[in-house]
Amino acid sequence: MTADSVAMLDVRGLRKVYQGRGRSVEAVRDLTFTVGPGELVCIVGPSGAGKTTLLKCIAGLLDSTGGAVVLEGERVTGPPPGMAVVFQEYGRSLFPWMTVRQNVELPLKEKRVPRARRQVLVREALEAVGLAEAQDAHPWQLSGGMQQRVAIARAVAYEPHLLLMDEPFAAVDAQTRADLEDLVRSLWRRLGVTVLFVTHDIDESVYLGQRVIVLSDSPTVVLEEVAIDLPDERDQLTTRSLPRFAQLRGQVYELVQQAKSGHRPASPAPTGAGH
Numbered sequence: 229m230t231a232d233s234v235a236m237l238d239v240r241g242l243r244k245v246y247q248g249r250g251r252s253v254e255a256v257r258d259l260t261f262t263v264g265p266g267e268l269v270c271i272v273g274p275s276g277a278g279k280t281t282l283l284k285c286i287a288g289l290l291d292s293t294g295g296a297v298v299l300e301g302e303r304v305t306g307p308p309p310g311m312a313v314v315f316q317e318y319g320r321s322l323f324p325w326m327t328v329r330q331n332v333e334l335p336l337k338e339k340r341v342p343r344a345r346r347q348v349l350v351r352e353a354l355e356a357v358g359l360a361e362a363q364d365a366h367p368w369q370l371s372g373g374m375q376q377r378v379a380i381a382r383a384v385a386y387e388p389h390l391l392l393m394d395e396p397f398a399a400v401d402a403q404t405r406a407d408l409e410d411l412v413r414s415l416w417r418r419l420g421v422t423v424l425f426v427t428h429d430i431d432e433s434v435y436l437g438q439r440v441i442v443l444s445d446s447p448t449v450v451l452e453e454v455a456i457d458l459p460d461e462r463d464q465l466t467t468r469s470l471p472r473f474a475q476l477r478g479q480v481y482e483l484v485q486q487a488k489s490g491h492r493p494a495s496p497a498p499t500g501a502g503h
């Protein structure tokens with residue numbers, strides 16, 4: 229990103245301390261990073277690193293203790309209109325009593341999109357994820373991978389500026405996962421949406437991302453950012469067998485191992501938030 233371009237997402241000195249009865253847990257210590265418009269950025273980190281905490285703060289679902297999340301120049305203080313989230317638990321994110329079409333349409337009704345436009349957006353989104361035929365089915369009649377595609381269609385139909393994905397493919401089988409990864413890449417390239425994708429899968433982060441942000445263990449800071457200089461045209465077989473893919477995977481793997489053993493960056497990331 230150039231210095232004068234406006235960040236789509238600006239996370240500045242983010243800190244989150246959970247307060248319990250007589251006990252506090254510092255989950256996120258000091259996170260600073262930006263995501264430019266149209267970028268696809270992956271975040272990896274060891275289990276418990278605070279990835280979900282970070283995403284909830286970005287999505288405005290959780291108040292931070294310090295620092296700021298700024299989306300398109302506006303500080304996030306609650307769920308922002310320009311954002312959609314796809315969670316890991318597709319089973320719980322779709323309403324079982326609604327059809328596929330109704331599930332995809334629901335957020336558009338809440339956004340007060342006129343009926344005719346809603347129909348176009350729903351149809352296009354279901355076509356984009358290959359589920360046009362299943363629009364009258366109920367989620368429980370579909371496989372796990374298909375349900376997750378409905379969740380992706382719902383997010384895409386909403387026309388978000390920023391799409392947040394929280395380990396969205398952790399619960400599907402390997403073959404479905406590969407298909408869904410390709411679906412995300414093709415939607416991203418076609419729609420020009422900005423994507424922030426959280427995963428614990430190192431291969432997935434390298435395959436998908438233009439950039440991988442590696443988090444330390446909790447209390448979390450950014451350990452390192454790795455630029456993924458693989459060709460934009462990616463496919464599961466060719467890309468994953470490139471020597472450069474193996475190098476990048478090795479580099480990210482090494483960083484995640486360091487994170488697990490408690491390694492912190494040599495000089496702390498600038499907080500810009502004065503704490």
Ligand SMILES: Nc1ncnc2c1ncn2[C@@H]1O[C@H](COP(=O)(O)OP(=O)(O)OP(=O)(O)O)[C@@H](O)[C@H]1O
Binds near residue numbers: 247273282
């Ligand atoms: N509501 C809560 N109250 C207290 N501590 C919490 C709460 N939620 C999370 N934590 C703690 O904050 C830290 C980060 O948790 P978080 O779930 O964000 O990590 P994660 O990277 O998403 O983990 P995983 O990869 O295992 O899903 C952990 O130490 C966790 O125990």
